Amino acid sequence: MIDEPAQACESADAKTIVDALWANWPMVVTLRAADVGMESAERVTDFIRNFQDLSDAGMISYEAFVVGPGGPQVIDAALTARGRALTARRMHPPRAPRQLAR
Numbered sequence: 578m579i580d581e582p583a584q585a586c587e588s589a590d591a592k593t594i595v596d597a598l599w600a601n602w603p604m605v606v607t608l609r610a611a612d613v614g615m616e617s618a619e620r621v622t623d624f625i626r627n628f629q630d631l632s633d634a635g636m637i638s639y640e641a642f643v644v645g646p647g648g649p650q651v652i653d654a655a656l657t658a659r660g661r662a663l664t665a666r667r668m669h670p671p672r673a674p675r676q677l678a679r
Contacts, residue, residue: 590627594628595636605653607652635659636663637654639655641653
C-alpha cells in the first residue's frame, strides 16, 4: 500500500514547508515562496507543486492560494491533524520496544 502523505513529505522542499507550519502551530500563517527560501522562478514552481502535493495528501489546509505580482502566497495555512501526526512521528520517531526480561 502506498502511503501518500508520507510520499508528499519526502522532498526537502516539502519538509521545509511542513517545518515552517509546524513551528507556527496552532497559528495559521501566510507563507510566500521567499519565506521558505524558494525565491527564483524555478523555485516558485517547486513551491506551488509542493503545496499542491501536501494539500492533496491531506497534510495541510489553507484558506486561499494567491498568485500576484509579489509571487505566490498561501493564506492562512496550517497543518491538518494528519500532517501534525506525521510531522511528530518524523521529529520524534517511535522507539523500538524494549525487552524487559530475558
